Amino acid sequence: MLSFIIILHLWNSYKPGFVYENGTWNYVSYDTGVGRRVTPINVKKDEFKILKYHGFARDNTSVYFKSEKIEGSDPDTFQIISDKGRYRYAKDKNKVYIYASDDWSVYKVINADPNSFEVIEFPYSKDKNDAFCGNLPLYVDDVSKFEVIENTGFAVMSSVNSFLGTESDPRDSSSEYERNKHEYNRKKYGFITDWVFYSEDGRAKTEKLKYEGYRLVEDNR
Numbered sequence: 001m002l003s004f005i006i007i008l009h010l011w012n013s014y015k016p017g018f019v020y021e022n023g024t025w026n027y028v029s030y031d032t033g034v035g036r037r038v039t040p041i042n043v044k045k046d047e048f049k050i051l052k053y054h055g056f057a058r059d060n061t062s063v064y065f066k067s068e069k070i071e072g073s074d075p076d077t078f079q080i081i082s083d084k085g086r087y088r089y090a091k092d093k094n095k096v097y098i099y100a101s102d103d104w105s106v107y108k109v110i111n112a113d114p115n116s117f118e119v120i121e122f123p124y125s126k127d128k129n130d131a132f133c134g135n136l137p138l139y140v141d142d143v144s145k146f147e148v149i150e151n152t153g154f155a156v157m158s159s160v161n162s163f164l165g166t167e168s169d170p171r172d173s174s175s176e177y178e179r180n181k182h183e184y185n186r187k188k189y190g191f192i193t194d195w196v197f198y199s200e201d202g203r204a205k206t207e208k209l210k211y212e213g214y215r216l217v218e219d220n221r
Contacts, residue, residue, distance in 0.1 A: 027067040039067040053080045082119045107135045107197040121151035123199035133214035134198035145206040152201035
């Protein structure tokens with residue numbers, strides 16, 4: 001019995017989550033290199049509430065994922081719409097979000113309509129207007145004909161500079177694949193200014209178009 005109590009105490013002591021201590025709200029996490037990591041959250045004590053969704057909390061104006069504030073989020077309408085597996089989706093009245101359960105960031109699904117949005121098979125989803133790979137719009141010709149051929153469990157989370165190839169990367173000088181990919185990304189997604197969440201794996205199609213990951217097959221050749 002004593003050993004069970006000790007184990008339970010250790011589990012509760014090392015369980016990650018939100019903790020109010022030393023006069024502030026914090027998100028507590030653990031890793032083998034650092035041990036107990038305490039990250040303060042800049043919120044008012046009486047406004048902060050832990051949500052039923054794992055890793056999420058709110059104050060009067062925003063939603064937080066772990067210690068990170070989700071800019072532009074609406075706490076009154078926020079909900080998780082897919083909570084299985086590593087890659088998950090949420091939405092509020094304004095935006096749709098995608099995140100990895102073991103990461104610290106939440107990404108907006110670009111141009112997604114929250115009211116008609118639905119998850120298909122990762123990395124693909126759709127709304128009434130378009131289909132998406134991760135948080136990237138695919139600009140399909142007919143979303144009603146969009147279907148997933150092959151799903152995947154692999155995703156990439158990348159800075160916009162790396163995604164567009166606008167940062168110095170010596171690999172580009174020797175990799176035709178990287179050069180072509182960055183040229184495609186700049187042509188199609190040059191307007192993006194924030195981090196991206198996508199996959200190069202998985203396959204999907206409409207009646208006229210085929211995709212490998214987020215890229216058109218015709219533009220991949």
